[in-house]
Amino acid sequence: MTETAIETNGLVKVFGDNRAVDGLDLTVPAGAVFGVLGPNGAGKTTAVRMLATLLRPDGGTARVFGRDVVAEADAVRSLVGLTGQYASLDEDMTGRENLVLIGRLLGFRKPAARARADELLEAFGLTAAAERQVKNYSGGMRRRLDISATLLNTPRLLFLDEPTTGLDPRSRNQVWDIVRAVVSYGTTVLLTTQYLDEADQLASRIGVIDHGKLIAEGTPGELKSSVGAGTVHVRLRDPAQRADAEKLLSAALGATATPDPDPRRVVIRVPGHGTEHGAAEDAARALSELAVAGIVIDDFSLGQPSLDEVFLALTDHPATEKETAA
Template identity: 75%
Template sequence: MPDLAIQTSGLVKVFGETRAVDGLDLQVPAGAVYGVLGPNGAGKTTAVRMLATLLRPDGGEATVFGHDVVREADAVRSRVSLTGQYASVDEEMTGAENLILLARLLGHRKPAARERAAQLLEAFGLSEAAGRQVKTYSGGMRRRIDIAASILNTPELLFLDEPTTGLDPRSRNQVWDIVRIVVAHGTTVLLTTQYLEEADRLAGRIAVIDRGKVIAEGTPGELKSSVGAGAVHVRLRDAATRPDAERVLTEALDATVYLDADPVALTARITGNGREAAAAEQASRALARLAEAGIVVDDFSLGQPSLDEVFLALTDHPAAEEAAA
């Protein structure tokens, strides 16, 4: 289909006895951000490396803009760029030197390479740091110079593999702004992430993968509604009352209550029949029931489901469990 940037069918990659990707089916529309959401070990990076022709699939098929990633690897490589999880530029060189060198390797003449490097350094807010060695850059600056290097020649498809892992909120927002700019200039972005918020902010559609398979796919709103209209978060005054609070919330919400790592905190998903107003009404009744039981609540909030709650609903295990596996 000409309007698809990526199409995979039954894609498989095996390492020894581990099926890192196990029958992956994707259809990624061109011209937007497509999110691939999953915990560490879900198969996100392995899938990206196959689509970028860095790994050969052990089964299934995959095309990028209609070109088979195995039989037409050169045609795929000419259309894509990849920014991995770790900075790939030379830390002993300055930001400007890195971009100029890479531009020259991509075929730009020296004056054009300098001009393109200057354009990207300015666009990404790195002009003042252009003459500094990359090893002196902050984490956010390194991610920006990495992405700049990836679009020296504007790719039709940009793979961003967990680009904001480990970044502070300000740096993460800067990377998000850059992604939006890249897409506005016509590039399709496939974004892998562990953060539901990141996928929500950037992606038009999201595939949730677990153990190498797609377990859910849709818009951010569709995915949230699939696991409930919201999540109740409760912090108690006294940790000794948590067993009673768990019982009261379970009865009041008719939902499973999860005990957080914090000994005074509990969380429960609310269905609300998919409606935020109904979820808010359920949450209010639950708060009243806690008060009637004499349980003192220091903090009570109704928010959107978290990544862990999505995975609990879809897979019966939290994301952290997979990350540790």
């Protein structure tokens, strides 16, 4: 039986009139990456701060490896590490000095702190920059150093709260590699993100949060299949035929076309019959009806729904939408 890393029941946090977390029920299995997906303001960071004992819940319960986050807060803190959205480093100190200082604060003797710092600098590809001040690090280097500081004590559970916000694609990929390495050593990772490709790349299971509630949960494949067996993308030769093409495809597939800014493009989800084979058959039949109607297409494809489409279907707004909630 798989061990449970996190279990919440009816978790609530209120700020004035805003219920930032509103009855959150969440179960996270140990030993993998669990992605928490949602737009800014969905309640992701607030939930993480309660689980990490930085905020006291206003209702419900939460346990980390069986320990209550309120009644056994000290025990929970000994099990977890937290890397927030912004690096918590001393800009005027070198990378090595930052790690040694944090190690000493965690109770390491100086030789042990230095040895652990050198080990992490090597593992994270930062040895060559170890004697440089952090203010001269790139964004990706700072994030790698920040995560390495969180791992000084090798936590059983690591919270990564939007760890790649503001990073360039290369730096994001480096952080993804670090996350995979951390999990390979046995640490459970709770990853919050509003980047759907990030959740798709890293998480074995994903929880979708909106307005402080868990609205869906499953593997990436399960979530994608929940909104249809596939998506048809059609590019028309004549944009004037778009309305007719949308009408024909919608009738043939029993679904509504997704708005697209390209006047030559029609995008529509295929409900299918619960299998990819069924979706392909439905798409082929629909395309043949376009040909019969004299609508010429230059290109078409059938693909699995993306997590962007999943989120839009579940919430009626895109995952990158900005909100005002905490």
